[in-house]
Structure formats: structure tokens, C-alpha cells
Amino acid sequence: MHKILVLFAHPALQKSIAHKSLFNAIQNIDGITCHDLYDTYPDSFIDIKHEQTLLLNHDIIVLQFPLYWYSCPAILKEWQDLVLEHGFAYGEHGDKLVGKKLMLAISTGGSMNSYSTAGYNEHDISQFLLPFSQMSKLCNLEYLTPFVVHDIHKRYDPARIARKAKEYRQLLLTLQQNDDAVAARQENC
Template identity: 90%
Template sequence: MHKILVIFAHPALQKSIAHKSLFNEIQNIDGITCHDLYDTYPDSFIDIKHEQVLLLNHDIIVLQFPLYWYSCPAILKEWQDLVLEHGFAYGENGDKLVGKKIILAISTGGSANSYSTTGYNEHDISQFLLPFSQMSKLCNLEYLPPFVVHDIHKRHDAERIADKTAQYRQLLLGLQQQSGDTTTTDMESNQ
């Protein structure tokens, strides 16, 4: 069974509609480590060695966050800058993450249609996530299709959130059990 590390970054969790439910749903699943960056580092001083040990001890890394201004919250960017350093994650002797997988679990305020070439944002969601895809490539991580909950500002009824939460749980449980082929992990929500 694959060990999963969920690196969670939400700067305003008390206002969260989707992520609070998603994150709470996976708290007590064996083999899944839930790691809240804002809770662990309220002063934003990230313990690089501790974070690297966490990465080494897990097979699959989940970056869970709300898409803010077409990117991740500040602490997750800080985490990337410090933890995924040369000689560890990339570059000379930077092979510590080879063979691991990474997936994003994100929410957007806009609809799936707004994240299309004909929509308001004029680009597909994958284009906004390109820095994460490229980071994965540089760090020798296998980049899996993202789990996306769209339209969270307008469509946040309890039934829809419960459905997305169940899908997220099933996705992670499936990843735990999966052996080789990862092409079936695309549970992107287009709603």
C-alpha cells in the first residue's frame, strides 16, 4: 500500500467552503499523513529537514490548496522554494524524489467553463497549473491529473460538497492501492 502525504495550505480555513470538508474527510485514513502548513508553521519558518524527511517517507504527495490568483497560497510557494532544493529534489545528486508521484487537489471560484479557451480566463486549468507540472518534471516526480472542484463560490451546497468529498476520499484510497498504471486517476471535477 502506498503511503500518501497531503500537504495542505489554506490561509483562511475558517472561511473555507470545500477544503475544510475535503481535508477533514481524510484525517483518519491509515497510510495518509495530513500535514497543514499554516497550522504547523504559524510563523512561516519552515523546517526544511523535517519536510524533506516527510517527503522521503511517502510514495505519493498531494498538494491541496485553493487556487488564489491563479497560483497557490504563499506558504506553499515558500515550501517549494525551500524544501525542493538543489541537491535534494533536482540538480546534481538531487534524485531523492525519483519514483514518487504528485497530484494537486484544488478548488477554484470560477466554473469549469471559465477555465477554458472560450471562457472568462481564456485558458484551460492545466495551463494555470503549468508551474506545478514543470516543478514535478524538474524534481523527477510523476505528475498525475489534478482533482479540481470548480465553481466553489456559486455552487457550495451541502450535497455537492459531500459528493466532492466522497470523490476525493475514493481517489486517495484508489491511489493507495494502485500499482503501476496511473492513467485512471483523473477525477477532475468539471462542475
């Protein structure tokens, strides 16, 4: 069974439409560690060694966050800059993450159609996520197809959010126990 680490970064969880439901849906599952970066580090002073130990003790790392201005919230960028350091995650002797998997679980305010060459964002969602894909490659992580919840603002529907939370929970449970599911998410990238 794969151990999963969910690094959760939402700077305004009290205002969250989707992520509160998604994050709550995966609580208290054996083998899944839910780690809220804003809650753990309200002062933004990240314990690098602790975070690296968490990475070493898990097989699949999930970065869960709302897509803000085509990127991640500030604390997650800070986490990347500090925790994924040379000699640990990449570079000479930086092989500590080899064979581990990385998946994003994100939400967008825009619709799926808005994230296309014909949409107002003029690019597919995967193009906006290229920095994460490249980070994954540099850090020797296998990049899995992201879990994306689009259109949070205009299509807010509690039943839809509940379905997405259930899908997310089921996806993590499947990835936790099924190597074929992990391989399928790698092939779709």
C-alpha cells in the same frame, strides 16, 4: 500499499467552503499523512529537514489548496522554494524524489467553463497549473491528473461539497492501493 502525504495549505480555513470538507474526509486513514502547513508553521519558518524527511517517507505527494490568483497560497510557494532544494529534489545529486508521484487537489471560484479558451479566464485549468507540472518534472516526480473542484462561490451546495469530499477520499484510497489507478492518472495528464 502507497503511503500518501497531503500537504494542505489554506490561509483562511475558518472561511473555507470546500477544503475543510475535503481535508476532514481524509483524516485518520492508515497510510495517509495529513499535514497542514499553516497550522504547523504559523510563523512561516519551515523546518526544511523535517519536510524533506516527510517527502522521503511517502510515495505520493498531494498538494491541496485553493487556487488563489492562478497560483497557490504563499506558504506553499515558500515550501516549494525552501524544501525542493538543489541537491535534494533536482540538480546534481538531486534524485531523492525519483519515482514518487505528485497530484494537486484544488478548488476554483470559477466554473469549469470559465477555465477554457472560450471562458473568461481564456485558458484551460491545466495551463494555469503548468508551473506545478514543470516543478514535478524538474524534481523527477510523476505528475498525476489534478483533482479539481470548480465553481465554489456560485454553486455552493453542501450536498455537492459532501459528494466531492467523498470522491476525494475514495480517490486517495484507490491511489493508495491500486497501481493501475495511479497509472491511469498519469496517462490523463
